[in-house]
Amino acid sequence: MSSKYEVTIGMEIHAELKTATKMFCTSKNDTSETRPNVNICPVCLAHPGTLPVINKEAVRAVLRVGTALGAKLADYTEFDRKNYFYPDLPKGYQISQYEFPLVSGGTLNGVAITRVHLEEDTASSIHDEATNATLVDYNRSGVPLMELVTEPVIHSAEEAGAFARELQLLLKTIGISGADMEKGEMRVEANISIAKPGENLGTKVEIKNLNSFRVMERAVAYEIKRQEELLESGGKVLQETRGWDEKKQATFSQRIKEGSADYRYFPDPDLPSLKISEISEFSAAELAQSMPELAWQRRERYLALGLKKDDAEMFVRDQRFGSFFEQATNGMAADEIALAANYLANDLASHLRTREDLNDESRESVRRDSINEADIGISADNFAKLIRFVAAKKISSRSAKDILKIALDTGSDVEQIAKERNLFQTSDTGAVGKVVEQVITDNAKVVADLKSGKSAALEYLVGQSMKALRGAADADTVRELIRTKVSS
Numbered sequence: 420m421s422s423k424y425e426v427t428i429g430m431e432i433h434a435e436l437k438t439a440t441k442m443f444c445t446s447k448n449d450t451s452e453t454r455p456n457v458n459i460c461p462v463c464l465a466h467p468g469t470l471p472v473i474n475k476e477a478v479r480a481v482l483r484v485g486t487a488l489g490a491k492l493a494d495y496t497e498f499d500r501k502n503y504f505y506p507d508l509p510k511g512y513q514i515s516q517y518e519f520p521l522v523s524g525g526t527l528n529g530v531a532i533t534r535v536h537l538e539e540d541t542a543s544s545i546h547d548e549a550t551n552a553t554l555v556d557y558n559r560s561g562v563p564l565m566e567l568v569t570e571p572v573i574h575s576a577e578e579a580g581a582f583a584r585e586l587q588l589l590l591k592t593i594g595i596s597g598a599d600m601e602k603g604e605m606r607v608e609a610n611i612s613i614a615k616p617g618e619n620l621g622t623k624v625e626i627k628n629l630n631s632f633r634v635m636e637r638a639v640a641y642e643i644k645r646q647e648e649l650l651e652s653g654g655k656v657l658q659e660t661r662g663w664d665e666k667k668q669a670t671f672s673q674r675i676k677e678g679s680a681d682y683r684y685f686p687d688p689d690l691p692s693l694k695i696s697e698i699s700e701f702s703a704a705e706l707a708q709s710m711p712e713l714a715w716q717r718r719e720r721y722l723a724l725g726l727k728k729d730d731a732e733m734f735v736r737d738q739r740f741g742s743f744f745e746q747a748t749n750g751m752a753a754d755e756i757a758l759a760a761n762y763l764a765n766d767l768a769s770h771l772r773t774r775e776d777l778n779d780e781s782r783e784s785v786r787r788d789s790i791n792e793a794d795i796g797i798s799a800d801n802f803a804k805l806i807r808f809v810a811a812k813k814i815s816s817r818s819a820k821d822i823l824k825i826a827l828d829t830g831s832d833v834e835q836i837a838k839e840r841n842l843f844q845t846s847d848t849g850a851v852g853k854v855v856e857q858v859i860t861d862n863a864k865v866v867a868d869l870k871s872g873k874s875a876a877l878e879y880l881v882g883q884s885m886k887a888l889r890g891a892a893d894a895d896t897v898r899e900l901i902r903t904k905v906s907s
């Protein structure tokens with residue numbers, strides 16, 4: 420989109436943390452619970468006289484995010500009350516962090532991070548059509564929620580999408596959040612402003628309730644265009660919150676902002692402040708040790724192995740293919756690894772797509788929910804065996820594609836399939852080829868008989884060859900080899 424305006428986007432992303440219990444009580448933290456008001460207790464219902472207790476697991480999760488981002492981890496931190504009234508907030512305040520977030524700075528996908536802090540989620544209000552009433556479900560009240568805020572350094576819908584996807588991947592890789600947008604485990608807000616280059620930042624418009632990456636990218640692109648057109652026609656951008664209308668494929672105004680709300684933050688007197696350096700399981704060494712291989716590290720390793728950029732990206736993003744690739748290539752030489760990547764990303768992936776018969780949308784959700792090696796349809800060992808045959812030129816790449824398809828359909832061993840179908844390569848190189856050539860040279864009369872159509876001659880030559888090879892060859896392969904050589 421060429422434009423005389425400069426687009427500036429900052430993002431705020433919330434993610435529910437996958438801890439056993441809630442942020443300040445021992446109620447179960449289960450985002451998949453569908454029955455309302457099951458995982459609740461007097462603390463998360465805000466009964467008078469109850470006291471919150473900090474969930475260490477949640478604090479550690481945010482510190483791990485900070486470690487992965489290369490950010491500064493707080494030494495001193497505290498929890499603050501953010502005061503506002505809403506039916507889904509029984510206490511009349513949300514416990515959050517204001518002046519002393521757990522994490523500040525760091526970068527992800529080239530985007531500078533401002534801060535990451537920890538807070539509690541609110542309950543959910545549901546409008547009930549039957550009774551025309553608003554009902555409240557407290558299951559999510561008090562679920563630990565991480566909020567990450569970026570600097571306003573993103574300049575397009577694509578960059579915004581790439582950032583959010585990379586963050587989702589990070590949260591899933593380090594295992595601290597399901598980060599499923601459709602389940603509301605990850606919520607993205609984008610603040611967009613446009614201005615002519617050199618001018619001050621334009622008016623900030625916030626888009627909320629974006630429940631998928633696709634919706635997010637469309638909403639951001641739409642909003643950039645809307646603001647440009649508005650300014651072009653001499654209009655003025657209002658500071659407001661907008662939502663996304665899926666039917667109209669457009670953003671719409673939800674709330675005009677007049678000044679910023681005053682939440683009267685103050686430290687929660689019911690909670691102790693924390694001195695992170697005094698808590699042994701929060702030490703930098705301990706946190707660093709808990710890091711698995713991160714997406715960017717894995718990408719780098721794959722590229723160093725000579726994988727194509729797209730293939731590497733696929734294995735990094737799709738845990739199903741990623742773990743299969745890791746298993747299959749364990750102990751392989753470089754040329755075999757490159758071959759395995761190629762077969763996995765192209766042949767195997769395309770078979771699976773046909774099999775799953777899915778469009779892009781649902782494929783994304785299948786990938787998210789069923790990260791399972793069984794879905795690949797062939798064991799990593801069996802696949803690796805096939806790759807080794809191809810690398811050693813024992814099987815042609817044409818045959819390998821057929822064998823792969825049969826293995827996927829029948830679950831049979833690739834070597835078995837190749838034998839049964841005579842697909843082992845009849846190559847002139849190697850010991851078998853040399854022996855067969857010698858036998859042909861030594862038995863000119865038998866070869867002549869074979870050429871004149873005496874089929875018994877073939878079996879004689881096979882027998883001679885097998886004898887010379889001391890049985891260390893596949894008779895079918897030898898037979899095929901003799902046929903080819905004699906007829907050529």
Ligand SMILES: [Zn+2]
Nearest residue numbers: 444446460463
């Ligand atoms: Zn509770």
